[in-house]
Amino acid sequence: MSATKREGGGQTEPSESVLIRNVRPYGEGSPVDVLVRDGVIAEIGSAPAPDGAEVVDGGGHVLLPGLVDLHVHLREPGREDAETIASGSAAAAAGGFTAVFAMPNTDPVADTALVCDHVWRRGQEVGLVDVHPVGAVTVGQKGERLAEMGIMAAGEARVRIFSDDGFCVSDPLVMRRALEYASGLGALIAQHAEDPRLTCGACAHEGPTAARLGLTGWPRSAEDSIVARDAILARDANARVHICHVSTAGSVSVLRWAKEQGIAITAEVTPHHLLLDDSRLEDYDPVYKVNPPLREESDVAVLRRALADGVIDAVATDHAPHAAHDKDREFALARPGMLGLETSLPIILETMLRPGLLDWRGVARAMSEKPAQIAGLADHGRPIAVGEPANLVVVDPDFEWTVRGSELASIATNTPFEGMRLRGRAAATLLRGRITARDGQAARQEERSWT
Numbered sequence: 473m474s475a476t477k478r479e480g481g482g483q484t485e486p487s488e489s490v491l492i493r494n495v496r497p498y499g500e501g502s503p504v505d506v507l508v509r510d511g512v513i514a515e516i517g518s519a520p521a522p523d524g525a526e527v528v529d530g531g532g533h534v535l536l537p538g539l540v541d542l543h544v545h546l547r548e549p550g551r552e553d554a555e556t557i558a559s560g561s562a563a564a565a566a567g568g569f570t571a572v573f574a575m576p577n578t579d580p581v582a583d584t585a586l587v588c589d590h591v592w593r594r595g596q597e598v599g600l601v602d603v604h605p606v607g608a609v610t611v612g613q614k615g616e617r618l619a620e621m622g623i624m625a626a627g628e629a630r631v632r633i634f635s636d637d638g639f640c641v642s643d644p645l646v647m648r649r650a651l652e653y654a655s656g657l658g659a660l661i662a663q664h665a666e667d668p669r670l671t672c673g674a675c676a677h678e679g680p681t682a683a684r685l686g687l688t689g690w691p692r693s694a695e696d697s698i699v700a701r702d703a704i705l706a707r708d709a710n711a712r713v714h715i716c717h718v719s720t721a722g723s724v725s726v727l728r729w730a731k732e733q734g735i736a737i738t739a740e741v742t743p744h745h746l747l748l749d750d751s752r753l754e755d756y757d758p759v760y761k762v763n764p765p766l767r768e769e770s771d772v773a774v775l776r777r778a779l780a781d782g783v784i785d786a787v788a789t790d791h792a793p794h795a796a797h798d799k800d801r802e803f804a805l806a807r808p809g810m811l812g813l814e815t816s817l818p819i820i821l822e823t824m825l826r827p828g829l830l831d832w833r834g835v836a837r838a839m840s841e842k843p844a845q846i847a848g849l850a851d852h853g854r855p856i857a858v859g860e861p862a863n864l865v866v867v868d869p870d871f872e873w874t875v876r877g878s879e880l881a882s883i884a885t886n887t888p889f890e891g892m893r894l895r896g897r898a899a900a901t902l903l904r905g906r907i908t909a910r911d912g913q914a915a916r917q918e919e920r921s922w923t
C-alpha cells in the first residue's frame with residue numbers, strides 16, 4: 473500500500489557515523505565493511521574508519537535489514553507490571569528488531585488517537601525501536617461498533633493496521649464494514665481468527681492430547697472457518713486482510729486457495745507454532761498455554777513449508793508477556809501467551825534456515841521485507857544498498873546461549889524456551905544509524921525498570 477510512516481525523531485537522531493566491519497550482506501560473498509552516516513548507508517566495500525566513527529566488529533557474520541515484527545503486546549498502558557514500552561523496546565532491539573507493531577489490547581484499549589499517539593510517542597522517546605500502535609477495530613474491542621479508525625489514521629501515529637487481537641472480529645457484518653472502511657483509508661485489518669462460538673472455555677488444541685489431559689479443546693475449525701470467511705469478505709469488499717498467528721494446516725490450504733484467486737490476503741506465523749506442538753502440554757505447564765494453541769506435529773510441518781513457499785508471508789512473534797500471578801496458575805485459568813522477541817531469530821534459524829527451508833534472503837524476506845511491506849513502512853525492510861536507511865542487524869548465526877527468562881530484557885519471564893540451548897543472536901542492531909543493541913543487550917537499560 474502507498475501509506476508510509478513518518479521518520480522517527482527524538483532520541484533516534486543519528487549523532488555520528490558507524491563503521492560495521494567485516495560483514496556479509498544476506499550471508500553472501502566475501503565480507504565487506506559498511507559505513508553508515510547520517511542514518512543512511514553511505515558506503516559498502518572496504519572503508520577506513522572516519523574520525524570519531526564508532527566501529528562494530530562484524531566478525532564475518534551476516535548482515536540483514538533490521539527485523540520487523542507485525543505483532544507484539546507491550547502492555548502499556550495498563551499492565552506495566554508485565555511489560556512497558558521501554559522494556560519491550562529493549563527486548564525488541566536485543567532480538568534484532570528495528571520496528572514493531574503493538575497490539576491494542578491494553579488498558580485503556582488503543583481505540584482512540586489519544587492512546588495510539590501515546591504509544592507512538594513513548595516509543596520514540598525510548599528510541600530503541602519504532603513502536604507503531606495497532607488501533608482497535610471496534611470500540612473497547614467489544615466487536616460491536618467500529619472504532620474511529622479515520623481519526624487514529626490521521627493522528628501523529630498515523631495508524632495503518634487495525635486489529636481486535638486477543639479477540640476475533642467475529643460478527644461478519646462488523647468485519648465487512650471494517651474491511652470497507654479500512655480499505656478507504658488505505659489501512660489493513662489484521663484478524664485474530666477464532667470463532668468464539670467454537671472455543672467456549674477452550675484452552676488447548678482439540679485432539680488426543682487435550683482429551684487425555686482433560687482440557688477443553690480448541691478445534692482447528694474455529695480458525696479455518698474465519699480465515700475462509702474473511703478471505704471471501706475481503707474479496708467482495710476489494711480490501712486487504714491479514715491473518716494473525718496462523719496455526720493450522722487447514723488455514724494454510726485456505727490461504728493458498730485465496731491467494732490463487734487473487735484475494736489480497738496475507739498471513740503471519742509465530743516462532744512457537746513453527747517449533748512446538750501440543751505434546752508440551754503433558755505436564756500441564758501453563759507456560760505452553762497460548763492462543764491459538766500449540767497444534768500437532770503435522771500442522772508444524774505444514775506451517776514451515778507454507779512459510780518457505782510464501783503462502784505464509786511473514787514471521788511475527790505475538791510476544792505476550794504476563795505477570796507471574798496471571799501465568800503461574802492452573803492451566804485452565806492461566807493467561808495465554810508467551811515471550812517471543814528475544815528468541816525469534818534463533819528459532820527461525822533452527823526451524824527454517826538450517827533445515828534448508830529458507831536461505832538468508834528468505835529470512836530477510838520473512839522477518840523484515842514482507843512485514844514492512846504488509847504494514848506499508850517505507851523505511852524498514854529495505855535493501856542493503858548505498859542511500860538506504862541504516863536499519864540493520866548483524867546476525868551471529870553460531871553464537872550459542874541458554875534461554876533464561878530472568879535474564880531477558882522483558883519484565884515478565886514467561887518464555888516457553890526456558891533452559892533451551894539456542895544457536896544464533898543479534899550481535900548488533902542499528903536504528904537509523906544508531907546502535908540500539910549489542911551482543912543481545914539493548915543500548916540503554918536505564919529506562920527499563922518499572923519500579
Ligand SMILES: NC(=O)N[C@@H](CC(=O)O)C(=O)O
Pocket residue numbers: 545577637638639664761762763764790792793807808809810
Ligand atoms: N496470544 C496469546 O495467547 N495472547 C495474547 C492475545 C492474542 O494474541 O490473541 C495476549 O495479549 O496475551
Ligand SMILES: [Zn+2]
Pocket residue numbers: 637638639664716717763764
Ligand atoms: Zn491473537
Ligand SMILES: [Zn+2]
Pocket residue numbers: 543544545575637638790792
Ligand atoms: Zn496477539
